[in-house]
Amino acid sequence: MHMTDSRVIAAPPDEVWSAILDPEVLKECVPGCQEMHGSAEEGFEAVVVQKVGPVKATFKGTVVLSDLVPGQSLTLTGEGKGGAAGFAKGGADVRLVPVEGGTELQYDVEAKVGGKLAQLGSRIIDGFAKKMADQFFSNFQKAVEGPADTDAAPADEGGEDGEKKKGWFKKLVS
Amino acid sequence: MPKDHGIGASPKRREDVRFLTGAGNYTDDINVHGQAYVHFLRSDVAHGTIKAIDTSAAESMPGVVKIFTGADFEGVGGLPCGWQVTDKHGEPMKEPAHPVLCQGKVRHVGDPIAAVVADSLEEARTAAEAIDVDIEELPAVVDMGAALESGATKVHDDLDDNLCYDWQFGTDTETTDAAFAKAAHVTTLELVNNRLVANPMEPRVAVGDYSRANDEHTLYTTSQNPHVIRLLMGAFVLGIPEHKLRVVAPDVGGGFGTKIFHYAEEAFCTFAAKACNRPVKWTSTRSEAFMSDAHGRDHVTKIELALDADNNFIGVRTDTKANMGAYLSTFSSSVPTWLHGTLMAGNYKTPAVQVNVKAVFTNTVPVDAYRGAGRPEATFQLERVIDKAARELGVDPIALRRQNFITQFPYATPVAVEYDTGDYEATMAKMEELMDIPGFAARRAESEKNGMLRGLGVNCFIEACGIAPSNLVGQLGARAGLYDAATVRVNATGSISVMVGAHSHGQGHETVFPQVVAEMLGIDESMIDIVHGDTSKIPFGMGTYGSRSLAVCGSAMVRATEKIINKAKKIAGHLLEASDSDIELKDGQFTVAGTDKSVAWGDVTLAAYVPHNYPLEDIEPGLEETAFYDPANFTYPAGAYACEVEVDPDTGKVTIEKFVSADDFGNVVNPMIVEGQVHGGIAQGIGQALLENCAYDENGQLLSASYMDYAMPRADDLPHMADYVVDHSCQTPCTHNPLGVKGCGEAGAIGSPPTVVNAVIDALHSGGHTHVSHIDMPVTPSRVWAAINGQ
Numbered sequence: 001m002h003m004t005d006s007r008v009i010a011a012p013p014d015e016v017w018s019a020i021l022d023p024e025v026l027k028e029c030v031p032g033c034q035e036m037h038g039s040a041e042e043g044f045e046a047v048v049v050q051k052v053g054p055v056k057a058t059f060k061g062t063v064v065l066s067d068l069v070p071g072q073s074l075t076l077t078g079e080g081k082g083g084a085a086g087f088a089k090g091g092a093d094v095r096l097v098p099v100e101g102g103t104e105l106q107y108d109v110e111a112k113v114g115g116k117l118a119q120l121g122s123r124i125i126d127g128f129a130k131k132m133a134d135q136f137f138s139n140f141q142k143a144v145e146g147p148a149d150t151d152a153a154p155a156d157e158g159g160e161d162g163e164k165k166k167g168w169f170k171k172l173v174s
Numbered sequence: 175m176p177k178d179h180g181i182g183a184s185p186k187r188r189e190d191v192r193f194l195t196g197a198g199n200y201t202d203d204i205n206v207h208g209q210a211y212v213h214f215l216r217s218d219v220a221h222g223t224i225k226a227i228d229t230s231a232a233e234s235m236p237g238v239v240k241i242f243t244g245a246d247f248e249g250v251g252g253l254p255c256g257w258q259v260t261d262k263h264g265e266p267m268k269e270p271a272h273p274v275l276c277q278g279k280v281r282h283v284g285d286p287i288a289a290v291v292a293d294s295l296e297e298a299r300t301a302a303e304a305i306d307v308d309i310e311e312l313p314a315v316v317d318m319g320a321a322l323e324s325g326a327t328k329v330h331d332d333l334d335d336n337l338c339y340d341w342q343f344g345t346d347t348e349t350t351d352a353a354f355a356k357a358a359h360v361t362t363l364e365l366v367n368n369r370l371v372a373n374p375m376e377p378r379v380a381v382g383d384y385s386r387a388n389d390e391h392t393l394y395t396t397s398q399n400p401h402v403i404r405l406l407m408g409a410f411v412l413g414i415p416e417h418k419l420r421v422v423a424p425d426v427g428g429g430f431g432t433k434i435f436h437y438a439e440e441a442f443c444t445f446a447a448k449a450c451n452r453p454v455k456w457t458s459t460r461s462e463a464f465m466s467d468a469h470g471r472d473h474v475t476k477i478e479l480a481l482d483a484d485n486n487f488i489g490v491r492t493d494t495k496a497n498m499g500a501y502l503s504t505f506s507s508s509v510p511t512w513l514h515g516t517l518m519a520g521n522y523k524t525p526a527v528q529v530n531v532k533a534v535f536t537n538t539v540p541v542d543a544y545r546g547a548g549r550p551e552a553t554f555q556l557e558r559v560i561d562k563a564a565r566e567l568g569v570d571p572i573a574l575r576r577q578n579f580i581t582q583f584p585y586a587t588p589v590a591v592e593y594d595t596g597d598y599e600a601t602m603a604k605m606e607e608l609m610d611i612p613g614f615a616a617r618r619a620e621s622e623k624n625g626m627l628r629g630l631g632v633n634c635f636i637e638a639c640g641i642a643p644s645n646l647v648g649q650l651g652a653r654a655g656l657y658d659a660a661t662v663r664v665n666a667t668g669s670i671s672v673m674v675g676a677h678s679h680g681q682g683h684e685t686v687f688p689q690v691v692a693e694m695l696g697i698d699e700s701m702i703d704i705v706h707g708d709t710s711k712i713p714f715g716m717g718t719y720g721s722r723s724l725a726v727c728g729s730a731m732v733r734a735t736e737k738i739i740n741k742a743k744k745i746a747g748h749l750l751e752a753s754d755s756d757i758e759l760k761d762g763q764f765t766v767a768g769t770d771k772s773v774a775w776g777d778v779t780l781a782a783y784v785p786h787n788y789p790l791e792d793i794e795p796g797l798e799e800t801a802f803y804d805p806a807n808f809t810y811p812a813g814a815y816a817c818e819v820e821v822d823p824d825t826g827k828v829t830i831e832k833f834v835s836a837d838d839f840g841n842v843v844n845p846m847i848v849e850g851q852v853h854g855g856i857a858q859g860i861g862q863a864l865l866e867n868c869a870y871d872e873n874g875q876l877l878s879a880s881y882m883d884y885a886m887p888r889a890d891d892l893p894h895m896a897d898y899v900v901d902h903s904c905q906t907p908c909t910h911n912p913l914g915v916k917g918c919g920e921a922g923a924i925g926s927p928p929t930v931v932n933a934v935i936d937a938l939h940s941g942g943h944t945h946v947s948h949i950d951m952p953v954t955p956s957r958v959w960a961a962i963n964g965q
Contacts (some may be wrong), residue, residue, distance in 0.1 A: 053882075084303060087218060087219075112875075113875070114218045114219055115218025115283065116218070116873075116876035118876065118877055118879075119283075119464065119876050119877065119880065119883075120461075120880050120882065120883075122871070122875075122878075123882065147217075
């Protein structure tokens with residue numbers, strides 16, 4: 001499975017870069033992520049619960065960052081084992097390009113699945129991977145930018161949990 | 175008027191009463207007191223080195239009895255291959271080890287790494303999740319062409335490469351080349367015979383039991399041939415002598431070949447029952463079946479047909495790559511060779527036929543016999559290339575076939591076999607009549623009015639059934655004899671149990687075999703029962719495959735019944751005070767010829783067991799006889815098939831409008847059952863032609879492992895019964911077995927795939943899409959649409 005896409009984030013490249021390296025941000029952004037430990041230098045360990053078609057599983061895996069060019073690009077490589085559900089592994093080459101109004105995040109994603117995931121989910125895996133990537137980068141965008149409305153009227157204190165999470169990274173760094 | 179009993183009658187299948195009312199006794203219905211359950215941890219990568227297996231966490235999980243890995247099977251034999259093929263250089267095929275549980279490497283998705291035996295299946299599954307397996311993934315070998323390239327990753331490190339054997343057969347190269355050199359026309363076709371999964375309705379099950387008291391093992395298993403399993407597992411894997419090993423295959427819900435073979439799970443359950451001192455049960459899930467049942471077909475072939483200026487076939491040359499998968503399954507090596515090469519002459523008197531086959535190891539599930547086994551592959555190539563030749567030459571495909579038919583019998587082909595009898599013209603004429611060939615043009619015009627393309631496809635086939643003469647197959651590398659056996663046990667009051675080596679798993683033996691014995695004795699079929707599927711109850715038997723049950727085991731039953739009749743006549747002669755040579759048996763009465771002195775069947779059988787007035791000095795009491803029967807030749811069923819399809823040129827969807835089969839099965843015992851067998855076989859062939867495909871990705875991941883992705887044929891994929899015509903009225907009886915029968919189980923699956931594809935190509939050409947010379951199966955809408963649109 002191969003996918004190439006991009007997304008503009010209303011924040012400067014340095015800010016986007018810091019967010020990518022932050023395990024707390026990754027935890028919030030990876031759909032279904034239950035746990036995320038580690039660091040950019042050491043790599044991350046993650047637990048993700050996901051449902052692919054009929055297969056629901058807890059994936060335990062690692063994510064390693066490599067080829068880091070601060071503020072510009074990096075490669076993420078990950079592998080998750082889902083026990084009886086099989087495994088997923090893949091990588092993403094991510095580039096940060098400054099554009100008017102922020103940073104364009106360009107990504108090439110390569111993913112492979114095996115075991116039951118391949119046997120039962122091969123026909124839907126491309127769509128699933130695209131959805132996962134879309135969700136991740138949407139979450140990431142929100143984490144970095146914060147939702148437009150909450151920006152205008154900060155309601156973090158009284159808002160719901162979901163609202164509170166959105167934009168928290170921006171609050172932290174700004 | 176049709177007969178209402180005996181040979182030629184169509185009594186309803188007596189076994190269906192229990193199957194349809196939920197009273198069947200399948201292997202999964204068997205539960206042995208105190209049994210534990212096994213779950214196999216299977217590889218989810220196609221190829222890799224096992225660096226470490228840590229079972230420590232799993233061992234302490236609730237309910238776990240014992241966890242096994244490959245290390246527990248060191249010193250235990252591997253799963254054997256039953257057929258030694260010798261390559262064209264005179265060298266034996268490569269036979270890599272096939273351990274019960276993986277040792278050192280995993281070689282396909284589904285390869286069993288470890289087995290957890292626990293009090294419950296849930297506990298076994300849960301514990302399996304806690305086993306930590308460290309596998310270093312290796313590149314997977316999936317494509318056969320890539321597998322044969324030098325430097326390709328090796329599936330088996332101890333072999334030189336991935337080639338199992340390079341086999342050549344039939345006419346020598348010089349003669350074959352000479353035929354092609356003088357040809358006026360040569361037609362060449364490259365094609366794929368798609369990989370299939372058998373999908374019997376009942377998945378495989380094994381229950382191992384061990385009696386400490388007398389050191390006896392029992393294996394209950396979903397097998398087509400319990401004696402073969404006893405032989406292979408006892409002698410080659412676990413070292414258990416026959417008298418200490420009982421194999422029971424009770425009601426089995428379909429086999430189609432995939433339940434012939436000896437599987438790791440059977441050996442495991444037998445082994446583990448002793449190791450754990452508890453019965454051990456395994457029931458395959460459907461997902462496991464897709465990645466552990468032997469697959470079928472998977473040949474890639476280039477075939478060339480040489481014709482002279484008068485359109486006579488003068489040469490056939492084939493070059494096939496056959497996928498063996500990761501290991502050699504029980505009869506895998508024989509399928510692309512002796513069950514395929516020997517049929518490459520087809521129904522035609524082609525003087526030069528040369529077959530070349532390379533068998534290849536890949537990181538996929540082992541491939542073995544599936545309904546037809548080698549013969550569908552042979553028929554598909556030959557009948558597709560003939561159809562292409564007819565199109566290239568602008569001649570009628572029926573006339574081209576007819577012109578080249580073998581008409582004199584017996585006929586020795588250039589590919590080792592001798593057809594004893596046949597009448598290919600008769601089946602062709604019957605097919606033409608039933609199909610209403612003259613009316614096709616009008617039907618095509620009608621379809622075209624509706625914007626559809628209509629095609630007519632025809633096909634002839636021959637198969638070698640009644641497998642097989644032991645002395646012949648022995649020369650060809652079979653490591654077993656292929657005779658069969660039957661014991662006819664006549665009880666004191668005249669009822670009969672017939673213990674037969676053939677196993678019934680859908681064929682209807684329980685109905686058909688009594689018809690034969692009843693006919694011979696002139697008694698009611700209800701007095702006769704068949705006993706099968708238990709090595710402790712039947713004398714011996716090589717089982718059911720290759721459309722052999724009636725031709726081989728049925729013949730043994732006939733021989734045993736003849737012995738019964740001879741002895742019973744002696745008893746009757748004594749009772750009637752006449753010479754046994756004067757005794758006639760008719761309608762269950764023994765009569766002194768030319769007199770009204772007679773004694774009934776039941777009087778004779780009672781005398782045999784209550785020998786108060788009995789010639790004890792001449793014959794023993796009792797009435798039970800056994801016969802072993804080894805056929806003198808294969809049988810050669812043949813037929814002519816046709817189908818009409820409609821193709822929607824906008825979507826590529828193919829609809830089968832009518833299907834006709836005209837088969838020559840020799841004599842027919844139960845026409846209704848024969849028709850059912852052919853209906854089912856054609857449905858499976860249509861499944862292969864239009865729907866089914868077992869797909870792997872380039873990493874060796876199995877992609878089609880559920881019914882979401884593996885399309886089985888359904889009722890609405892088949893023509894309505896009125897247009898689904900199966901005929902067996904052309905009968906040239908087999909010349910060498912006592913019943914004159916040839917076998918009907920596989921014909922439909924052999925004859926139908928090329929018929930369908932030929933029809934689709936015909937439809938496309940009628941629509942002006944003459945650039946399409948072939949579409950590989952399954953002929954899905956997307957493939958047809960792509961072909962139409964040149965993509």
